[in-house]
Amino acid sequence: MAFLELVNLTVEFQGFRAVDEVNLAIDKGDLHVIIGPNGAGKTTIIDMITGKTRPTYGAINIDGENITGKSPYEIAKRYRVGRKFQGPNVFDHMTVEENIEVALAGHSGLGQTFAYRRTPQIAERIDELLEQVGLADMRRMDPTYLSHGQRQWLELGMVMAQDPEIITLDEPTAGMTADETYKTGELIKRVMWGKTVIVIDHDIDFVKQIAQRITVLNQGRVLAEGSYDEITNNEEVVRVYLKADSEEV
Numbered sequence: 001m002a003f004l005e006l007v008n009l010t011v012e013f014q015g016f017r018a019v020d021e022v023n024l025a026i027d028k029g030d031l032h033v034i035i036g037p038n039g040a041g042k043t044t045i046i047d048m049i050t051g052k053t054r055p056t057y058g059a060i061n062i063d064g065e066n067i068t069g070k071s072p073y074e075i076a077k078r079y080r081v082g083r084k085f086q087g088p089n090v091f092d093h094m095t096v097e098e099n100i101e102v103a104l105a106g107h108s109g110l111g112q113t114f115a116y117r118r119t120p121q122i123a124e125r126i127d128e129l130l131e132q133v134g135l136a137d138m139r140r141m142d143p144t145y146l147s148h149g150q151r152q153w154l155e156l157g158m159v160m161a162q163d164p165e166i167i168t169l170d171e172p173t174a175g176m177t178a179d180e181t182y183k184t185g186e187l188i189k190r191v192m193w194g195k196t197v198i199v200i201d202h203d204i205d206f207v208k209q210i211a212q213r214i215t216v217l218n219q220g221r222v223l224a225e226g227s228y229d230e231i232t233n234n235e236e237v238v239r240v241y242l243k244a245d246s247e248e249v
């Protein structure tokens with residue numbers, strides 16, 4: 001049994017099927033990439049896994065337990081599903097390290113108490129996370145001074161601060177330079193090693209760099225699943241996605 005399973009996962013919005021009987025099984029510790037044209041339903045799948053959108057039918061199982069219909073809060077806390085949204089979500093009025101600290105405090109529940117203070121354990125974890133995402137030297141800076149790539153890495157650090165077991169990353173390299181994209185791939189592989197990770201992305205070089213397995217989604221349906229070589233040699237995938245994509249850009 002896979003650690004994370006989507007079984008016939010389907011959602012309709014006013015009769016329109018955004019996700020149509022998607023089946024996906026991801027083993028614990030694997031990194032799985034979902035690719036596909038705009039509007040294919042990629043973000044909607046993550047919305048369902050994280051509890052933001054309720055499926056019309058089908059199931060999401062984590063470690064054998066059906067979590068379908070549970071609240072986003074419960075899915076995040078109890079099943080330890082972390083999410084990085086499309087687009088930046090950092091607090092600009094706080095320093096880089098305070099952003100990490102807020103994510104840590106929010107996760108532990110300590111943030112809600114007046115008794116919060118930075119214990120040596122918390123300080124150590126902040127140092128570790130800043131080191132992991134390559135922002136130790138910028139810790140006292142306001143995030144507005146970071147590059148676009150560095151802001152995204154700060155967010156990856158904030159996701160890791162929540163100590164997730166399953167991590168979903170929606171287009172983590174959007175707007176990045178080729179160099180930043182490559183660094184992001186190495187960062188994800190290193191920092192998220194051992195976690196069960198779903199990444200949505202468009203950049204085929206990046207997909208090659210990180211993916212263990214790939215699902216190609218088109219109009220809500222799974223068009224193909226396999227390794228990078230299998231996917232890039234699949235005629236239908238080349239026809240509906242890879243070719244169209246290179247003509248678009």
Ligand SMILES: Nc1ncnc2c1ncn2[C@@H]1O[C@H](COP(=O)(O)OP(=O)(O)O)[C@@H](O)[C@H]1O
Nearest residue numbers: 013014018036037038039040041042043044045
């Ligand atoms: N809450 C919603 N209500 C209505 N339609 C939606 C909603 N969320 C997504 N959609 C539609 O579902 C389709 C898939 O969207 P999305 O999952 O964002 O695609 P992707 O992330 O692959 O680009 C799109 O046609 C989008 O307009």
Ligand SMILES: [Mg+2]
Nearest residue numbers: 042043044086
């Ligand atoms: Mg999307």
